[in-house]
Amino acid sequence: MAIAELGHTGLWVYDLPKMKDFYTRLLGLQVTDEDEGLGIVFLSARPGVEHHEFVLQTGRTAAVGHKQQHQISWRVETLDDILAFHRLFQREGVKVQQEVTHGNAFGIYFFDPEGNRNEVYLRIERDVRQPFRKTLNLDQKPDQIYAEAEALLSDGGSAYQPVQ
Structure with a gap:
């Protein structure tokens, strides 16, 4: 089973x-x-x-902002999808917690109107031990994003750097 x-x-x-x-x-x-x-x-x-x-x-009985679940993650198919959500969230004023590389994925952590944390993410075909989470600058061209993510994998710093 x-x-x-x-x-x-x-x-x-x-x-x-x-x-x-x-x-x-x-x-x-x-x-x-x-x-x-x-x-x-x-x-x-x-x-x-x-x-x-x-x-x-x-x-709902929990106050807005009280933790109800860890996150809801939504997988996308391309980096263009991630970048489109990046721009949409900026236009719409969606509260973004952090834009990240997990080594095996690029993601955007954001909150819905009642404070529930969500993530849109693109899976990258790479085996990286988790947790690995470093801030990634999505205001770049795709090749620069991939290069930054690669550099973050090998920079020797803490593998887990969440933004609160």
Whole structure:
């Protein structure tokens, strides 16, 4: 017996319309079902493959900013996708915690309107012992980003440098 993959996860929320807008308009998830009476929305990045990977439902009891989960990570296919989210988050005023290299991935840690930490990330085909997290400057050309990430792998400093 073994788990094949993560099927879906969900969040309790205070403001369902605001959270639905964030995850659909900014992250591009699609609503696959919803029940206004129950205050629940089902969302998917791949509706033709997976009915839902993410659920939002009213009923949150933790204060905004209180830790509910570690993070929700969304994989993208290209560096151009990461850079597009970088620019979108700047335009929309999304609170970004840190833009990073994990050695085996590039990512952007950011917060939704209720303070839940998310990450968009690009997997890099490289085996790097974790945790490895160093700030990466995404205001560069792609070849410069790759070069900086490579230099950060070999700089000899602390392998884990989160920004609070």
